[in-house]
Amino acid sequence: MELLYQMFPLALMSAVPLILGALGGLYSERSGIVNIAVDGTMQIGAFVAACTILFCERGGVSNTITPWLALLFAIISGMLFIAIHGLASIHFRADQTISGTALNVLAGGLTIYFCQILFEGKKQTDYYAMTSSFTRINVPILEDIPIIGPLFFQNAYITTYIAFFLVVLTWYLVYKTPFGLRMRSCGEYPQASASMGINVVRTRWKGLLISGALSGLAGAVLVMTTSSYYYVGTVHGLGFVAIATLIFGQWNPWGCLVAGIFFGFAQTLGYFSSSIPMLAGLPVEFYSIFPYLVTIIALVLFSGRSMAPKASGEIYDAGKR
Template structure:
């Protein structure tokens, strides 16, 4: 039990960027645009966050990490605009566009890092997001140490985003219109809905959340930025989206599950029966579980019917 209580806060740290990035994928795919570029968007957002945190530390002091995260989210949004334009206006294949952005992001990050910091890594961050302990709540038996003691506030931001996304998707006219564009865009257009506009909103929101996830990840799990800082978390977030059946609450619970798979290597030596296995085995677990989840749930989890399909206003 003590081992589980130690692992849970660490799992929440890793789950936070996964959940937020999965929510980004949800907005995009619910609008009808597949966003495989989440990995690249997270990387670009992480670099922008790291750069802003280093360059602005003297100006904003302890608030710098939050300014940096906001900058990362905005840059992620701007980067996703490329995917939106190519997929919606130019009607290009959405999968190819996403893969291209993933490849481009690595080159951009390394080039700019070399240009600004004269190396492929940034200097160590002068300040990171600080952990917090919530008064009174931290003293609750079992739940207190798991959720409210010495933890990053970013997890509570992720939970808040899940609830906001649920409300927007299922309790507002905007959410109904967005989901209709991902299911029957021609029918949506016949009702006066601007499908292209809704899809732009979906993709740009996806980019904002993806950049936010990258920024949070680099400031809570690292002391400096490098091109390998995201290491496949964007793709894990896509698996989380499928596993969670394109639902905000599903993304939250599966994100925590994948968060556990990410940190199990750090505690493998204390788990009976696993201490003798090589470390590389545990590092592969998140990606193996992602593949298994896709195999088991891809057919059962039915996503938006028009996701990935080019919208043709003349098609019926």
């Protein structure tokens, strides 16, 4: 049990960017747009968040406000970046997978380019003080609850609770509101939705922009909880793991939460391998590939039972019946 108490907060920290990225993918795919660019948008969000913290430090902005400004600008940058995907895939009817892949490549190049401009030719940002970012907290009273308290309310980041709140909010919006019903209908039967007076293009834009906001937020949370600077390997493919989390979670907010925690444990297993007798003798390199190996296995096992929106990835043609 002591090992679980040690692992769980770290697993939650690793899971939060995956959960947020998966929720972002959920909004876009439920509206009918495949968003492969989650990884690239996370890179943009991480870069903008790190730069915001650095410039706030240099400008003397309070450490209380700085992390929230970093999240805000990461969200805005994610929306602006994913708007390129919207123009290509919604208005110009480009292949959504190719458009998203191109944005992933563009994000890496853009962040390196701006790092070199802003930080004297370096391919990474300068280091910022961790006191300017989020710090771990204990929640008074709740931390004393047996079993649950040490797991969820001790030594945790506030971003963990933001992620939990967004899971609940997403469930409510997608399944309990007219907006969610219209969005899901556009992802399943866009022509039928249009015949009922729903603006499919506008609905898909809303889903995609929310996706960009959440993906940018995921990148910001990642760099602000696991690092003190940004470089091109900060995200290192976790956007694709977030997409796997979405598929593993069956395009459902609660499924994304469970799958995200599962992959979070897979990422943190290497830190505690020496305490687990069955794993202690394995090479260190194994734990670097383990999260991605688990991702592939999970996709193979569950892809046959996946319930993706029927029209996700299809170019919307108003004249098609």
